[in-house]
Amino acid sequence: MASSIRVRAVENGGVTSLKALVRHPMDSGFVKDSAGNVIPAHFIKVLTIAHKGKNVFVANWGPAVSKDPFLECRFEGAKKGDELTISWVDNEGESDSTTATIA
Amino acid sequence: MTDQRRRGFLKGMLGAGVAGFALGSGIVPLRVEAATAPDASDWPDKAFKTPGVDDTIAELYGMEASESDKITMDLPTIAQNGAVVPVTVETSLPNVTGIALLVAKNPNALAAYFDVPEGTLPFVSNRLKMAETTDVVAVVISDGKAYKATQNVKVTVGGCGG
Numbered sequence A: 001m002a003s004s005i006r007v008r009a010v011e012n013g014g015v016t017s018l019k020a021l022v023r024h025p026m027d028s029g030f031v032k033d034s035a036g037n038v039i040p041a042h043f044i045k046v047l048t049i050a051h052k053g054k055n056v057f058v059a060n061w062g063p064a065v066s067k068d069p070f071l072e073c074r075f076e077g078a079k080k081g082d083e084l085t086i087s088w089v090d091n092e093g094e095s096d097s098t099t100a101t102i103a
Numbered sequence B: 001m002t003d004q005r006r007r008g009f010l011k012g013m014l015g016a017g018v019a020g021f022a023l024g025s026g027i028v029p030l031r032v033e034a035a036t037a038p039d040a041s042d043w044p045d046k047a048f049k050t051p052g053v054d055d056t057i058a059e060l061y062g063m064e065a066s067e068s069d070k071i072t073m074d075l076p077t078i079a080q081n082g083a084v085v086p087v088t089v090e091t092s093l094p095n096v097t098g099i100a101l102l103v104a105k106n107p108n109a110l111a112a113y114f115d116v117p118e119g120t121l122p123f124v125s126n127r128l129k130m131a132e133t134t135d136v137v138a139v140v141i142s143d144g145k146a147y148k149a150t151q152n153v154k155v156t157v158g159g160c161g162g
Helices: B003-025 B027-036 B053-061
Strands: A005-012 A015-022 A044-051 A054-061 A070-076 A083-090 A095-101 B071-074 B085-091 B096-103 B110-115 B120-128 B134-142 B145-155
Touching: A005 A083, A005 A095, A015 A044, A015 A083, A044 A070, A054 A070, A054 B120, B053 B096, B053 B110, B053 B134, B053 B145, B071 B134, B071 B145, B085 B096, B085 B134, B085 B145, B096 B120, B110 B120, B120 B134
Parallel strands: none
Antiparallel strands: A005 A015, A015 A070, A044 A054, A044 A083, A054 B110, A070 B120, A083 A095, B071 B085, B085 B120, B096 B110, B096 B134, B134 B145
16 A cells, blocks of 8 residues: 655755655544544544654644645755655554655 | 466466565564554543633743744635645744644643654644634743744634534
8 A cells, every 4th residue: 555645855055854645534523524423533643743853843644634644844954865764653553654765 | 467467467466466465564664663663651530621811821841931032833814625724833942842733712722732852843744623613822941931923823614613
């Protein structure tokens, strides 16, 4: 199965700009389906971006983050060719992880 | 396409599918996940279940936030679709360690908060759901103090209903 995370990281002038798109339903627990049953909450709780084993960004998400969440952040101290690890875990214990190379 | 070529094509697809499945269920990705799955045990359940902006800030950071004009928020003033509202926050405040996004009229105000370690710029862009026309509040922790900025978004179609 393809990874649920799509990442693009670009280094420019010492600052790395990272854009990540995760495929996830992000159900809030407030929405009902067509039969009137509440769709249980199912959302990503924590997403981390690590560079050389150190977290450079940690997102703590609640159910109010949109479906298929998008995140952009910027950090210093990385260079072109470095590898980043992006991982998430949701409220049902599912998780995924991917690596990306800074361009 | 001749029938024979079609057979070959299908066979190839099947092979690729099996290989993909083997990879997906195999040892390699599992090991990666086990090694890097983030720890959600610190996730602040209570803060994410608190209605009201000020109460949530108090619950999350244990302090009150003062208004600041050094926080730049970039978001639409009118959102056609409340399910996807792009919100960007940037600040010129020094020594930022955290950024939080709150939606005042959502059932639970806190939408997301971000840990900003040293070396990471105080910038974040995220997409949020909001139920109705509401204030969006950005909270920035700078030098251990909390600052906030507010902007109103007019939502024409809510993002939390069915």
